[in-house]
Amino acid sequence: MISRRQFVKNGVAAFTVSFAAPAFLSDLAKAQGASSRNLVVLALAGGNDGLSTLVPYTDAFYYSRRPTIAIPAGTVLQIGSDSNGKALGLHPRLTGLRGVFNSGHLAFVQRVGYKNSSRSHFTGTDIWSVANPPSSQGSGWVGRYLSTLGPLDPLAAWTTTGDTPHSMLASGVSVAAISSINNFAFASPNSGSEATLERTTAAAIASHVPVNQPHLAFVASTVQGAMTTLDRVATVGTYSPSVTYPNNGLGQALRMVAGAMSKGIGTKVFFVQTGGFDTHASQDTNGANGAYVRLMATLDDGLTAFHNDLRNTGLLNDTLVLSFSEFGRRITENGSRGTDHGAASVMMAMGGLVRGGIYGTAASLNPDPSNATLENGGGDVTYETDFRSAYARVIDNWLGGDSVAILGGNFKKPSLSFV
């Protein structure tokens, strides 16, 4: 938050200096489109209760510590066991994703986090974005990866949220923030040739980037970035998907991502977010319209549609979805039938070339202070896999980057072979 602002403040000059001239862009797009592999980073904002996503339904403490919000063993969707033989099941609403799991395209990584996990939404999100704990300041890991690619096409990084996420921020990396194709158009109070004249003039005004005024230059280059990508982005609006996407924020964002991929826009990394995971009260994991059930419905319907659409259009093998959340939640439910901020949680990876399965081991939820799989006096799940190891796997084995350089250290973990 504060640190993110700080970063942008310091990085504003770099945004503009790196901005490529329009004539150069189509070549860039072609060159960078040579590998059509892309990464979709999915943020589950608010702190996802991993224990309700991937349920340790044979752990008696799971039931004793969550008297009202535990999910009955009989309703979980069984997907096998971890390497310790502990049986695990998906939240009962994740029926579509169980199908994806059974097809081998979905991996779960349990107990991902870091030492001294922050319980602050904002610091936690910053730490997951910067990937240098405990620092919450500086560039984001996706941004650092993108900056290794050289001059970037303005659509190389595309966030479907209005804001540029911290994970994408880095010097020299401009991020397209397009949350709606229909709104990404140039309107005019006049029509015909007068409208065209206004558009030409707006582009001309924005092309004067005053290098001695970095903030003005930053906004001018933002206008320029919009103006030079209008027509390409508009083609995404003509995308006709092979499945029906849910009519909610996540579903429509993923539809747009599939459209961008299908139209060969050349975007390397997409950022997609769905929120509401801060379930302090009335978490209701079981009711037909319970809060957590709705969260799982949004996730399941959106990701399943996306998976099936890409499978049908032959793009699944080019795509990797990686989900994260800023923290997991407290094991014992609170008085509001919800859960407070906790520590480690679960990550998901989905794609045609993903090696599906369950990675990492589940915690024992025994509150005994000697239980090494928990922290905070037995209150929270402690991490087993450093989140940077998951990032390293994606950078090295999917994006073809150098994780040691990008993450500032060797976090490779051979057993984490989900891709």
Add this chain to the structure above:
Amino acid sequence: MVDDSIAHLLRRAGFGASSDDLATYGSISYNAAVDRLVNYEPTPDDVDEKIGQAGFVGTTSNGKFSPNTVISDARQRWLFRMVHSHRPLQEKMTLFWHNYFATGYTKVANVGQQDGTRLMAAKASEDSRGQQGQIELLRENALGSLRTLLTAISQDPAMLVWLDGNTNTRQNPQENFGRELMELFSRGVGFYTEQDVYAAARVFTGWNLRIDRGTGDGNNAYSFVYNANLHETAAKTFSFPIYSDGGTTIASRASSAGMQDGFDLINALAMHPETARRVVTKLYEFFVSETEPAPAAFINHLALIYLQNGSNIRPVVQTILLSPQFTDPSVYFTRYSWPVEYVVRAIKETGWTGFSLGTALTPLVNMGQQLFEPPDVAGWDLGPLWFSTGKMLARMNFASTLALNQKFRLGSAAAGARGSAQALLNFMLAKMTPADESGMYADLLAYTGTGTWTGSDAQLQTRASGLAHLILGSAEYQFV
């Protein structure tokens, strides 16, 4: 024509200047203008009565305009106040606090859509049960003390729902409010521990919400209640001093007296040096610069004023507005405008007759700022983070919408400038106030003069609206 320094003051301590504002402020000194803005109580607050009257910006509602019970009407009422209030600093500070105690309607509306709107925005004098919305609390205390605000916000029904204080009990302490109270409302990250969060949660156990049911959604009464039997009476120890003797422990109290725990903690937080520094820094960023580091000596000075005045905000703001840090011409037009600042200033400068604020609601969402719906309790991301390609296009497209709406009026207003393309451009640039027109002047002149210049009404309408669109949509106009 108003002095540059006062125009700057009105952009920062208000929402820009309409021709009416220029008349008010055109003849007084800078210090008198600051005084008028800061000590606003003598200025009548009758702006809401103007809604729906001719000569003011319009509103659009589904049925009767109901700003106390329909959230989109509440949004328009607040925008109307920003456009027309004669107490612009009060509105500006209300916006500051709305971002500071960022509370979102959608979660509050779990109690019901009408009740949720009432808890956010109702005026007690107009509400069937006398309910006061949070924004009215913030407006009342716009330049009051942080200690008063913290106490009131801790008992504010909307906040009790938003951060789950309504469920905080001895058996199961709820950490949400206690954490944000320290992280966002006072000391800030790095100045509290996880143990402090647990202790603060216990301090506020029993600070709950009482609902006196009425005839249904729109008519229930919500109030703060202290449930002594749900309060945790054991001592609470913090990592920082709670009392002036340096004591860090709130001693065990009988449950009947346990509400004092919360007052002790709030008093301590309000008057902590870290809180003082954090709040005055936020005010500095709000009024002076979000992008240049705040000068340490000035921040120390402001923090001292805050502490010497019992956490009162008015002397801090007054000091800022009169300081060379604020008045230096080098800081003019260096602050990234917030979307509501942009929209309101564009309306004030372009004209509003025949324009409805309802038209601005969706564009504001696309620009990233929906009133009563901050993204989370930390508020909006400010400064350069207001800008991305998508959000900038939303601003440009709002400019187009407004220019189209005002097309004929702009054409008429520009009748005296029909002599040449340059005359029209100069007329429009005097009306609008971009940061610096030198970079775009040649392009705008080429645009205005494209084709044969006839100066006809039709040409004036086309090019005046086109210029309004281009100027309001330029990078230069996005700064205040």
